[in-house]
Amino acid sequence: MPRVDDQFKERVFALVRQIPQGRVMTYGQLAALAGAAWAAWETGQIAHFGDPDLPWQRVVNKQGGLAAGYPDGGRAAHKAALAAEGYSFTEKDGEFYLDVATLLWWPPGSEPDNAAPPQSQLL
DNA sequence: GTTGTGACTTTTT
């Protein structure tokens, strides 16, 4: 029997799979929607080992930056994948950051009062 | 076959 609930993992997969092109989500967001805002780290691990077929390229960190451990080149591959889909990001000191204030997407029915809270907690 | 460690972030103290 699972220790907690495997639904956390499946929930993350479902969310990522529902991310429309042109939008992005954050690990903390997926974790929060899955019921574990403090397990954002696990979300990334599950992402890599759980279902590589999902568009994890649309998943970025809370800073709007790129995933550090992305396969095949890490951030470079991630940035290329985003650019290939028409994402607009800003380059900063050799790293690329997305405009989470604009590209951040929430699943239907789970949207907070503000589509993009500037500095408030996710929940 | 079993055990131990590493690893894409986020939050809190």
Next chain:
DNA sequence: GAAAAAGCCACAA
């Protein structure tokens, strides 16, 4: 500003 903690899964010895 910095450090530690927190759901896993996979690989190696």
